[in-house]
Structure formats: C-alpha cells, structure tokens
Amino acid sequence: MNVTKxxxxxxxxxxxxxxxLPPELLQEALVFCDTFVAGDTxxxxxxxxxxxxxQGSHSSFQKLKNYFNSPEVIQQFRQHLPNCKPAxxxxxxxxxxxxxxxxxxxxxxxxxxxxxxxxxxxxHSYTGTTIxxxxxxxxxxxxxxxxxxxxxxxxxxxMHGRAHDVPAGINRYAIMIWYGSEVRF
Numbered sequence: 197m198n199v200t201k202x203x204x205x206x207x208x209x210x211x212x213x214x215x216x217l218p219p220e221l222l223q224e225a226l227v228f229c230d231t232f233v234a235g236d237t238x239x240x241x242x243x244x245x246x247x248x249x250x251q252g253s254h255s256s257f258q259k260l261k262n263y264f265n266s267p268e269v270i271q272q273f274r275q276h277l278p279n280c281k282p283a284x285x286x287x288x289x290x291x292x293x294x295x296x297x298x299x300x301x302x303x304x305x306x307x308x309x310x311x312x313x314x315x316x317x318x319x320h321s322y323t324g325t326t327i328x329x330x331x332x333x334x335x336x337x338x339x340x341x342x343x344x345x346x347x348x349x350x351x352x353x354x355m356h357g358r359a360h361d362v363p364a365g366i367n368r369y370a371i372m373i374w375y376g377s378e379v380r381f
Contacts, residue, residue, distance in 0.1 A: 282375030304351030313345035
C-alpha cells in the first residue's frame, strides 16, 4: 500500500491510499462488484436514494473484511499515525448510482477512524471524495480510481462529501471501514 499523508489546517490528518488491495484480492473484489444487480435482496437500499449496501454473506465480502481488519493493514495506518491504534469495528460495501446527486459536505457523527477504498473498472477523474475545510470550501477532490481511497484519523473532524453526482453509466463502488480506537492520545 502506498500512503501519502495530508495534514489539514484543523490538525486532522487524511491518508491518501493507493494500491490498497493485493492483486488477487482486488480481482476478487472487482468480480464481486460485477455481481451487483439493482433490487437484489443482498443489496439493501438504506433510504430513498440510488445507494445500495451489501448485506449478504458472499465469501469475497468476508475475505475483504478480514483483509481490512488484519494486523498488517492496521499496521500500515499506524505507521503513518503513530499515536493512533485502530481496532476493527464496522465494514460495508456500497454502490452509489447516477441520480444520487452530490453528497453534501459533512463530518461523521463519531470520532472513529474511517477509511474508504474504491473498486472499479470505470474510473472517473472527480467523483471519488471531495475534502473540504471547515467552511465547506473545497480543498481537493480525489478521483474515483481503482484500488485507491483514503483514511481519516478522526471522522468527526474531516469535512468531506462528493461535489458531483455519479456520472451516467457508472456504479460507484466503495468499501467503507470504520475502526474504533484501542488507544488514542
């Protein structure tokens, strides 16, 4: 995994992640995402929007969850944030589709560590994640690019969203991982 550390003006840290999944697991994740069909009972629509969250028991889902909760991955994050000790908490895979609209700038409701990794065969230059300052002004936009994403040192302090709708013809897959904290200084 390649990691670039970005320190925001409010002392929050965003880790930009590249080459997150090893090749074999990435391929398995792509094949898993290819199985998405709107209305499938394993993909639940959490509210009235073109978003679906996977809630099935596919073996690829469990492999991905195990990977992100592995000591090796957690150590990668700790290497760049030595005062943080993430502990596995919650894991989801979701898909946003055209018509979702922009995702308004927001912060998470708790201070857990949070990560998002994109899995896609159809990359797009600006529909990854938008990072804002506390005044909701755009600091930078991440592309929607395969096997890339981010990690926040504190979900309740990093203003983020998506400034644009999901482009036509793209299903925007994201692996979402929340980590609790064993130790936080």
